[in-house]
Amino acid sequence: MSSKISIPDVFDSNQYEPAERFQRWRERIAPAFSMERPLLTGDEYQAKHETWDLGGMVFARAAQSGGHFLRTDQLRRQSGDHWCVLYLKSGIDVASANQTAGMQESISTARAGDLGFYSLAQTCRGVMREMKALTLYIPRESFAKQARDFDRLSNSIISSPRAIVLGDYLQSLERQVENCSTEDIAALGQATRAMVAACLSPTVDTVKEAETPELWLNRTKAGRYIRENLSNPCLTPQHICYAVGVSRSTLYRMFEATGGVFRYIRQARLHAAHKLLTEEQTARRVGDVAVFVGFTDVSDFSRAFSREFGYSPSQARAYASHGGSGSQVVEFRDPNASLMSWLNRRA
Known part of the structure; x- marks a missing residue:
């Protein structure tokens, strides 16, 4: 993903x-x-x-x-x-x-x-x-x-x-x-x-449609808070609601389309672990990576990792060490990213 x-x-x-x-x-x-x-x-x-x-x-x-x-x-x-x-x-x-x-x-x-x-x-x-x-x-x-x-x-x-x-x-x-x-x-x-x-x-129609942006912005804020606090094993909906300033029901609605807030947290942790395992120059043990991204049980981490990516944490590290690129997060820049090209493209 x-x-x-x-x-x-x-x-x-x-x-x-x-x-x-x-x-x-x-x-x-x-x-x-x-x-x-x-x-x-x-x-x-x-x-x-x-x-x-x-x-x-x-x-x-x-x-x-x-x-x-x-x-x-x-x-x-x-x-x-x-x-x-x-x-x-x-x-x-x-x-x-x-x-x-x-x-x-x-x-x-x-x-x-x-x-x-x-x-x-x-x-x-x-x-x-x-x-x-x-x-x-x-x-x-x-x-x-x-x-x-x-x-x-x-x-x-x-x-x-x-x-x-x-x-x-x-x-x-x-x-x-x-x-x-x-x-x-x-x-x-x-x-x-x-x-x-x-x-x-x-x-009536445009005002109704605009109810979505506030929800989206709060979801983005919540997502950022989650990513910044992955190592906290006590990262819970209550903590996120307090940080973002929304009710629990609103929080659940914000992440409903992606399978719920708990699934989002788990996926964020797994992808952060994948990045650490495949990009770090100084290798950490798989167990240390699991703890670092907020998992309290290494076996649970390994099973969840394998279900998400189709291979184990050890295999991900081995693949990267042999020159493969396992990174799931990369920078993206439009090769024609100039104001002129964008304005002309939309003309």
Whole structure:
């Protein structure tokens, strides 16, 4: 059973010489905006940008020194028709978007804690001042039913209670996405899509569908707590409920689809043991590995391990020592993981 960890595509200006940092940042962000000139230069200019593909959407975390930007008509045609949800953690973002014929130019100013909504189908110009932000790029085709509502929100700062919920969700998404498996990323994309629709175009159907994301986020939090506490033989539903802040019935419902919370704990322990047995340079005894991942009975561990993987712990170690790869957890990176490729792929 493979559980690949999805890692982001990362840009860090510190990897480049001071003289080329801004130009490199321009190239990175070019699918969305054309950065015209920086507010800081040389050693002072900093930019870090991480992106995750959520299976139809792109989630990005950015910290940058700021600068003036444009979105030209040519750029709009090149990178497709997307909306952009921006949660500003710090700094200021001022955007002036050109509207359709007969309408005035729309100007919006986002400050820390604001949620902005923008259409990449519009040309715009503006300035970003030393900011940290979370951005969700969503293709129009994924929200065809909500398109009219979304277009009315374009280039605006949303201050409704549901917008506050969406801002909180994006912050939770930031915390959760770093340790997600590729399988979880797909589910997270569905949950995020439901949350965006419910918050920005609320109907009975979209609000009902969005009940899933909170459950999913709590499940991810519980899963992380379990993985971090595998060596505790007293890891119980009561401990997990207290750590996550959910009731026992909610905890059971969270893991119902995977066979229950006890099965999840056992599988997590077995896969952690498999990793130790096949990857460690310094060999531990099988019994020591069993105890380390939370089993109190070595025989029980060996039987459970054999049922899960089809071979014994000793065989797993022997296979790895002869050059085989028994690892069940590997890093995964999309070979085309760039903002441009993702935006073009969704166009």
